[in-house]
Amino acid sequence: MISGKVDPWQKPTLRQILQRGEKFAVAVELVTSRGVIAERSGQRVLDLARSLSSHPEIDAMSITDNPGGNAMLGADVLGTDLISRGQEVIIHLACKDWNRNAIQSRGWELASAGFHNVLALSGDCPVSGFEGQASGVFDIDSVGLLKMFDDMNKGLKYPSRISDKMLTMKRTNFFLGTVVNNYKRYEREVMPQYFKLAKKLESGAGFVINQLGYDSRKLDELQRYMALKEMDVPVLANVYILSGRAAQFFHDGGFPGCFVNDTLFDLSQKHARSPDKGKSFFFEFAAKQVAIAKGLGFAGVYLGGHLNADEFARVLEIEKQFSADDWKTFARQIQYGHTDEFHYFEQDRKTSLTSNQVNRYYLASKTADGQKQARQQISLDYKLNRLVHNQVFKKGTKGFNAGRRISLKILDSSVGMQKIAHRMEHALKILSFDCRDCGDCSLPDIAYLCPESQCAKNQRNGPCGGTRKGKCEVGEKDCIWARAYDRLKAYGEEEQMLDRPVVYKNGALQGTSAWTNTFLERDHHSKNS
Numbered sequence: 001m002i003s004g005k006v007d008p009w010q011k012p013t014l015r016q017i018l019q020r021g022e023k024f025a026v027a028v029e030l031v032t033s034r035g036v037i038a039e040r041s042g043q044r045v046l047d048l049a050r051s052l053s054s055h056p057e058i059d060a061m062s063i064t065d066n067p068g069g070n071a072m073l074g075a076d077v078l079g080t081d082l083i084s085r086g087q088e089v090i091i092h093l094a095c096k097d098w099n100r101n102a103i104q105s106r107g108w109e110l111a112s113a114g115f116h117n118v119l120a121l122s123g124d125c126p127v128s129g130f131e132g133q134a135s136g137v138f139d140i141d142s143v144g145l146l147k148m149f150d151d152m153n154k155g156l157k158y159p160s161r162i163s164d165k166m167l168t169m170k171r172t173n174f175f176l177g178t179v180v181n182n183y184k185r186y187e188r189e190v191m192p193q194y195f196k197l198a199k200k201l202e203s204g205a206g207f208v209i210n211q212l213g214y215d216s217r218k219l220d221e222l223q224r225y226m227a228l229k230e231m232d233v234p235v236l237a238n239v240y241i242l243s244g245r246a247a248q249f250f251h252d253g254g255f256p257g258c259f260v261n262d263t264l265f266d267l268s269q270k271h272a273r274s275p276d277k278g279k280s281f282f283f284e285f286a287a288k289q290v291a292i293a294k295g296l297g298f299a300g301v302y303l304g305g306h307l308n309a310d311e312f313a314r315v316l317e318i319e320k321q322f323s324a325d326d327w328k329t330f331a332r333q334i335q336y337g338h339t340d341e342f343h344y345f346e347q348d349r350k351t352s353l354t355s356n357q358v359n360r361y362y363l364a365s366k367t368a369d370g371q372k373q374a375r376q377q378i379s380l381d382y383k384l385n386r387l388v389h390n391q392v393f394k395k396g397t398k399g400f401n402a403g404r405r406i407s408l409k410i411l412d413s414s415v416g417m418q419k420i421a422h423r424m425e426h427a428l429k430i431l432s433f434d435c436r437d438c439g440d441c442s443l444p445d446i447a448y449l450c451p452e453s454q455c456a457k458n459q460r461n462g463p464c465g466g467t468r469k470g471k472c473e474v475g476e477k478d479c480i481w482a483r484a485y486d487r488l489k490a491y492g493e494e495e496q497m498l499d500r501p502v503v504y505k506n507g508a509l510q511g512t513s514a515w516t517n518t519f520l521e522r523d524h525h526s527k528n529s
């Protein structure tokens with residue numbers, strides 16, 4: 001049984017723990033059940049949550065939002081029970097099932113109910129639903145969600161009904177978290193993940209949880225990269241406690257963005273065949289990961305897995321039995337990455353972790369020679385689109401001014417003429433980009449790749465974490481952000497790929513001329529300086 005119970009009312013908030021840095025934080029992920037809380041599975045999760053909340057070392061319960069794209073009981077049901085007991089709760093909020101209005105409304109509801117910690121996610125594509133698969137919403141993404149809630153924290157402005165003054169709403173007090181997937185395989189996946197992390201922090205994220213993974217070198221790399229780029233935000237290292245089944249699931253790509261390599265898979269299956277189903281191995285393995293996270297200087301850990309409360313406690317107990325420097329040996333052992341994996345830093349031969357030397361091949365690829373070579377691989381249509389964009393769609397150019405004049409003339413013409421012009425534009429863009437006529441075009445933001453037709457989650461502010469070997473988590477297409485990275489890198493522009501105000505697609509522009517909207521500055525590009 002869990003021993004050393006404390007009165008949960010004495011617990012400091014997650015924000016206090018992470019910002020003061022006095023304690024190594026421990027959060028545990030709770031996956032809600034299907035059906036009402038009175039179901040046996042619901043009661044099991046509730047009992048688990050209550051038991052964990054009385055553990056003196058566990059600082060927060062993190063409650064998922066329809067994980068894996070399935071309908072589950074809403075996080076608030078469990079969360080309300082926990083906060084009424086003084087427990088810190090992180091509510092996951094994903095964009096897959098809600099549009100921006102519903103998310104904002106959820107935000108006010110959560111703030112009013114006393115929830116402060118929100119983990120902003122784009123979410124997994126729905127995979128099931130009542131009478132057929134649900135459609136993903138993805139009206140905004142995790143970056144858009146962070147910025148919206150950050151603005152709510154600052155006090156949203158709204159016009160007065162009786163004067164021309166702007167009024168300010170009461171501020172919310174969200175402590176916003178975000179996720180980064182640092183266990184990607186290729187440079188074209190890893191680097192956009194890092195760029196998006198920077199964008200998320202700029203948009204209001206106050207803490208970070210990384211994706212689950214089993215590679216200490218990559219964990220170290222995340223920490224060092226963030227230090228190098230002065231991303232001074234606490235990070236919780238994800239420690240998902242494996243079982244034979246979980247290892248199989250991740251190994252087979254069952255959960256987008258989660259990865260177990262062949263070696264770890266074989267090891268897991270071997271131990272899963274033992275009389276205790278490998279529990280002693282898996283718990284010690286997880287305890288070693290906790291020790292590594294501590295040793296590397298992470299702010300805390302984020303524990304997950306299908307365990308009961310005593311088993312979570314057991315992992316923490318095992319970790320305490322290690323000596324201060326044991327983590328260095330564990331870090332050498334737990335390096336289950338991809339064989340041909342990209343690393344931003346060179347390896348430190350002494351520690352087997354990360355040195356401060358940036359990857360020499362990566363640096364060479366960024367020189368003028370490297371870019372010249374890369375440009376030879378770039379398709380002609382991209383080069384042509386760049387040319388047209390720079391001559392015509394860039395504000396201040398002669399082409400842009402002409403486009404503006406033509407757009408005004410079209411607007412002055414008959415409805416029939418406007419329709420013909422729009423249809424011609426759309427036909428051309430269908431042929432070139434598989435355009436879906438959203439009217440608020442992000443082609444220039446994503447190296448002329450359309451997020452509406454080629455991204456399952458319509459990600460307009462960087463890639464989601466679900467790619468596998470550079471492919472989209474849905475189907476077999478290359479991720480548009482990985483492709484955009486390749487294209488931009490050939491011109492030395494990849495590091496600026498997200499340097500613009502957060503993109504929110506304007507739904508009011510659907511089915512209207514994107515060209516006219518750009519020339520008349522009605523779309524999101526008008527916010528670019």
Ligand code: SF4
Binds near residue numbers: 436440443450453514
């Ligand atoms: S207008 Fe919208 S749908 Fe069409 S290419 Fe641009 S982003 Fe895609």
